[in-house]
Amino acid sequence: MVAPLLTVSGLVKHFPMTRGHSVQAVNDISFEIHRGEALALVGESGSGKTTTGRCVLRLIEPTSGSVRFNGADIVDMDQRALRAIRPQMQMVFQEPFDSLNPRMRIGTIVEEPLKLANIVPPGDRRDRVAEMLRLVRLDTDAINRYPHQFSAGQQQRIGIARALITGPQLVVLDEPTSALDVSVRAEVLDLLSDLQEELGLAYLFISHDLTAVRRVCDRVAIMYLGRIVETGETEAIFEQPLHPYSRALLSSVLYPDPNRKLTRFTLEGEIPSPINLPRGCHLNQRCSWSEPRCVEAYPPTERYGPGREVSCYRAREMAEQDAVVPDGGGTDAPAGA
């Protein structure tokens, strides 16, 4: 088996507060991303997905745990080593306009990472910029214009060009389309898919938009209150989510088809505070399947078929009620549209 490009293990990030409290944003999560693979990190606000993305790039310092990129733990790296590795891991931000300096021309914005990385001779940089703009399907005369002269969708393409110019192997995309209109969103998502294929990129795709995830990602990790509750292949998870939280999340998706029956797998109340995490399974107060052991201790992560992991005491029981039981043999639910 090929070694993964990125291996995150036991990642923890707590933000200290006054009086000894802390926001426990990320609590012991582990996942891998292989070369050329798109992994979605899905969850609602406060689930810790953005914090995870930032820790992966070490834009913020993890409290504990390791982040291995190409075998090297970036958590231990000094600034020099980190600078050397940065060109290989880049980020695309949520707000396209806010993440572009309004007083810089597009050419300068897109060129900047190349300057910092110093991996291309200065004379060749402008050619690379033009090449990047073509890659994201923008006219090369954009070079001399300013961010405000572009639509939100075009601004996001500029953000993508800037991320790709250093030739990264991994791109962290933090809600790349949540600020965009439907049709523009579709264009950007399709562009991201195409680029992934053409350039063999690996994505960590952070999003709460499940239809976007389904369109772009190979695998999905679902987060709730700083933990990954379920991971698996995208279609397998959409076909049959196993964790009660995944079920609730996916049954909330409204597909643009009035004939599609709405399934409701409801959760009570709202997400508890990450300052006072519930004891045991973090979902236990909201879950109708909760029983005493769910309050006692956090459930172990169990394997359900290839690449499928779920942290719930009663997932197997619930799957049996669904009649389609995924097992180690890989008899997944039949794939369908």
Added chain:
Amino acid sequence: MAALLEVEDLQVSYRADRGDLAILNGVSLRVSPGETIGVVGESGSGKTVLVRAILGLLEAPFSADSGTIQFQGKNLLGMRERDLAKIRGREISMTTPEPRKHLNPLITIGRQMVSIIQAHAKVPRKEAIDQSAELLRSVGIPDPALRLASYPHELSGGMCQRVIIAMALAHNSKILLIDEPTAGLDVTIARQILDLIGDLVRQRQVAVLLVSRDLGVVAHYCQQVAVMYAGRIVEQASVSSFFHQPIHPYSTQLLRAAAAARDRGHAETRATAPLLPADRGCAYAGRCALAQPACRETAPALEVHGAGHLVRCWRSHELARGGVAA
């Protein structure tokens, strides 16, 4: 059923230095009790301006130039501000994508609710508090007594949205104008809010005009849909008719973009919507793959395609027959 709210040929313009811009161009629609009509469109299509026009909340440089907005036999357009204030927020309530901004940050939820209730009926304070708690409970807020003592900043976005809806109930509003009910809310919370709105429509026969860019919301929570593009309604139909047989090229493109699955052959769209509608011709012509020279000459009118299905497109008859693939 007789319409409760009837917008007829509404014209709203924006006064700019270089002349007036038509922001809403002949918009007509009607909402009946117990019915939800979804207004869809992208940013800048005029959805929010429509809502604000209905409530008489347009401010310069926007102005409603012509048309009528009939509510219970009265034309809201041109009504005196004093009279309008009696209807606005009372008989017709509105929610926005930023519910917290509509709550007074300095006053507890309880005092805001009580003042509404006491404005409508002479009830003692104690009773008004009980009623407020009951209303909060009916919109799914746990521990209502506790929440009455809370300030808006202590509530989540979803909670604030519920409080706004509870206030509309306190007013016994007949019409709810709901602007982007799910924006900024997490999916599971968004579904709770939509279900709550759906219950109000069924149980209280409230009429709802729901503005959204999410076709999934419209498919499941509306009976009628109006698609807006550059200030015009380009297609209007029952939800089942629209989703089974969308006719306007813009509608088909929106539906395709909203699909979860990827549709490679059709991923290509043309540029973004123009901020300003074209002077003449169909506003969508510049983006439309099916545009013909005639489309750029004169603007098409809304034409009927079967029961209540209206389409504004020169090629709508061909498209309805399936003669051309959009």
